[in-house]
Amino acid sequence: MLRHLLKLIWKRKSRNMMLSLEILLAFLVVFAIAAFGLRYAQLYQMPTGHAWQNQWSVSIRVxxxxxxxxxxxxxxxxxxxxxxxxxxxxxxxxxxxxxxxxxxxxxxxxxxxxxxxxxxxxxxxxxxxxxxxxxxxxxxxxxxxxxxxxxxxxxxxxxxxxxxxxxxxxxxxxxxxxxxxxxxxxxxxxxxxxxxxxxxxxxxxxxxxxxxxxxxxxxxxxxxxxxxxxxxxxxxxxxxxxxxxxxxxxWNFVITPQSEARKSMLNTQMVPLIILSVIAAFLLVMVAFGLFGVLWQNTTQRIPEIGLRRALGADAGSIYRQIISEQMLLSTSAIVIALVLLVQLPLTGVFGESLNWTVFLAATVLSASVIYLLSLLCSLYPGWRAARLSPTQALHYE
Known part of the structure; x- marks a missing residue:
């Protein structure tokens, strides 16, 4: 079954290339945000080495x-x-x-x-x-x-x-x-x-x-x-x-409880992550619409092929699984290519401890999960639409 799906994907490689590229870019964006957020979570769990609950700071201004x-x-x-x-x-x-x-x-x-x-x-x-x-x-x-x-x-x-x-x-x-x-x-x-x-x-x-x-x-x-x-x-x-x-x-004095200074600092440091997350969410929505449209078009163009498979005895479930499996394989290929590029970052230490192996692996799992979920959601309706076609309708489609 896997070999058959790979052959089908390869025969439509010109169409699938742009789709894979879109998924690859989406994975890179999600990975960057995930790595950023996971590093923040990692840092937050580390001790700062000083207390703040009962400490107040007085800054002298002259x-x-x-x-x-x-x-x-x-x-x-x-x-x-x-x-x-x-x-x-x-x-x-x-x-x-x-x-x-x-x-x-x-x-x-x-x-x-x-x-x-x-x-x-x-x-x-x-x-x-x-x-x-x-x-x-x-x-x-x-x-x-x-x-x-x-x-x-x-x-x-x-x-x-x-x-x-x-x-x-x-x-x-x-x-x-x-x-x-x-x-x-x-x-x-x-x-x-x-x-x-x-x-x-x-x-x-x-x-x-x-x-x-x-x-x-x-x-x-x-x-x-x-x-x-x-x-x-x-x-x-x-x-x-x-x-x-x-x-x-x-002299002038600026008095700040450390609990408030800490809250203000955390909010300030979270701003870049929030901005990047909003941008990433917008890009993912655009990718989802594009992915859904391409899958719909591809499924429509393959109606005669689907009708032939139905006429040869394939049931609706087989057609449904085929459409979804092909999309998952495309997503996998895009993720593998992206990881070949991204793994160079922790290996070379370009970002130092900010992208350590713990963050890299966690970001990889999280990003891959998001991409697979996105691909699954975008392929559900086109797959269902293809699966519910009767062999007669499909073979007479023009």
Whole structure:
């Protein structure tokens, strides 16, 4: 039966070629959307490495630069800790669930393994404030004052890359592209399993959290992270803003609960997927109409052939199955050709971890299922219409 169907398809190869091409393009579109969505689902299930339920972010907005003055940061911290709702206060270069990123190239002391690493300067209390747990070593503290290298905490991904099979604690990382005698050095004091500053949909990257010391260096921290007592109402924002204005009346403060920042970030990051899904749905509808029209036309042109088969004893069910099976074989050939092209992507690593084998295989199954379902639905009525023709009607059709 399969051999017979393949012969029939081959004899009409000129007609079937365009149909197969249409199915192939539809599969590619569905695969792209499926891979995008599945990667998002995969990322969402990964831990971000920091809490957000009871954390609030305060962004400092001023005209010009903030002076890195230890007295200013001390007054802010003391004033905020006076509020009974505040459990912990820390400062950072920028906040989590923001589009801000700070990247720079780093190497090992011998100049090897140059990597682009995300970094965010944080104060000693940051890990407690963000409910972060270290898997190795310790967070930096006052005992690191005067150290020969700036203390930093790195994520496990960076530790595995730079120090495979070694204890990362105490290891040195240096800034690349600087004078070898004046390179800024960082010493690893601790490791966190994960840290993704932009939340659930951020791809895992190499990340380091160097120590920010108020009053040391020129760079200032523009973000205050607060850990509040559970159940603190949203109206606390008014009280918090009044306290901040009491400390620094010449600064502006943007207060954002991390639960709201997270929701906003997730919605923003979902926009491309939603737009692509709408476009894909529109294209699939167009493909379905085209596929249905072509199948109807092909079936109509084959009425004499169908009548001959009926006259030779084929029942309606056999005709029905033939029409549907031919369409499924055409879909299979188009999917196989598409996969031969697509499998090169994970093999060559063009998209890195965004198209890993788990995503690729899941997207393949999902896309193939959609195409087969579309082909089945589009062939049901033409097949039924062909199957219900009587041999007499079919043989006398002109």
């Amino acid at each position: 005209a010009g630069d903030i002076p890195n003055d230890a007295a200013i940061y001390d007054s802010l911290k003391r004033g905020l800790l006076d509020l009974p709702e505040v459990e912990s206060v820390a400062f950072s270069s920028f906040g989590t669930y923001e589009m801000s990123r700070w990247t720079e190239e780093y190497t090992l002391p011998d100049g090897s393994n140059k990597l682009t690493i995300d970094a965010m300067g944080v104060t000693d209390d940051y890990f407690k404030t963000m409910d972060m747990t270290l898997t190795a070593g310790r967070a930096f503290s006052k005992q690191d004052d005067g150290a020969d290298a700036a203390p930093t905490v790195i994520n496990q991904r960076l530790a595995d890359k730079y120090f495979p099979g070694k204890d990362p604690i105490g290891q040195i990382i240096v800034v690349a592209n600087e004078d070898k005698n004046k390179r800024w050095r960082y010493r690893v004091t601790g490791v966190v399993a994960n840290f993704r500053s932009q939340g659930e949909f951020m791809d895992p990257v190499y990340f380091m959290l160097p120590r920010f010391i108020p009053g040391v260096g020129k760079e200032a921290a523009y973000n205050i992270m607060l850990k509040l007592k559970p159940g603190t109402p949203r109206i606390f924002e008014t009280k918090l803003n009044a306290k901040l204005k009491q400390i620094r009346n010449d």
